[in-house]
Amino acid sequence: MTLVDHDRHCAEIVAQTDLLRSHIEGADLADPVPSCPGWSLGQLLRHLGGGHRWTETIVRTRAAQPPADDHFRDLSGYTDEDPAVLGPWLAEGAAQLADTLRSAGPDAQMWTAVPGRTAAFWARRFAHETVVHRADAALALGAEFTVAEEVALDALDEWMELGSLPQMLEFHPEKRELLGPGRTLHFHATDTAPEAAAEWLVDLTGDAIAWRRAHEKAAVTVRGPLTDLLLVVYGRRPARSRDIEILGDAELLDFWLERVGFG
Numbered sequence: 001m002t003l004v005d006h007d008r009h010c011a012e013i014v015a016q017t018d019l020l021r022s023h024i025e026g027a028d029l030a031d032p033v034p035s036c037p038g039w040s041l042g043q044l045l046r047h048l049g050g051g052h053r054w055t056e057t058i059v060r061t062r063a064a065q066p067p068a069d070d071h072f073r074d075l076s077g078y079t080d081e082d083p084a085v086l087g088p089w090l091a092e093g094a095a096q097l098a099d100t101l102r103s104a105g106p107d108a109q110m111w112t113a114v115p116g117r118t119a120a121f122w123a124r125r126f127a128h129e130t131v132v133h134r135a136d137a138a139l140a141l142g143a144e145f146t147v148a149e150e151v152a153l154d155a156l157d158e159w160m161e162l163g164s165l166p167q168m169l170e171f172h173p174e175k176r177e178l179l180g181p182g183r184t185l186h187f188h189a190t191d192t193a194p195e196a197a198a199e200w201l202v203d204l205t206g207d208a209i210a211w212r213r214a215h216e217k218a219a220v221t222v223r224g225p226l227t228d229l230l231l232v233v234y235g236r237r238p239a240r241s242r243d244i245e246i247l248g249d250a251e252l253l254d255f256w257l258e259r260v261g262f263g
Helices: 006-024 041-061 083-104 119-141 149-163 166-171 173-178 226-233 250-259
Strands: 184-189 199-203 210-213 220-224 245-248
Touching: 006 041, 006 083, 006 119, 041 083, 041 119, 083 119, 119 149, 149 199, 149 210, 149 226, 166 173, 173 250, 184 226, 184 250, 220 226, 220 250, 245 250
Parallel strands: 184 220
Antiparallel strands: 184 199, 199 210, 220 245
């Protein structure tokens, strides 16, 4: 059970895309995106919009295998983009994906990138994919970035869930070097009410990466506003930045941040 339901995930795909469009009004889409090295703003939007359309195809056709994804992986051809064209194109793809996911329902079966094989996986994944790429654009343009508390909590939970899947060690055996005695990390949001339980414990002491929502002592603790923690964990903001407090083994935090991530 996730904090945010299927319908809300579908709605967030559209809402976050609309907010992203508001960031790029009047922007030069050739400007670089520092949090996505090598990409311009136009390429960022083509990647996201291409991902929306790719996923819509999977859900609509109940695909058993992933379709080709070159169109949003190889972005070299997208160097001269117009916000007046790209904005509506982006909105159209987001709306199509949300509508298809709603029509399918959360339990519809199809191929997914990790175990689950339901439309619910894609709704949640692309709600958060859109949130984080909106952050990329906002940070590149110096715009304010905020996200609803329940969405940020859900995004961090999903990140922890995906990062701790056993398959991640199979796909990336180099991540096994994260494991070791005494290696625990605690992330604590400082701007939420106690009932939000906005604390995460990453446990690297066993044979696999594990996590839980918990208030526990750890080798290193990272404290800061919820949205900032989300951006730090996703690699969109340095851990050593304003409003972030690091207590304990900062080298362990660096070691972990250098070796995790997927979005």
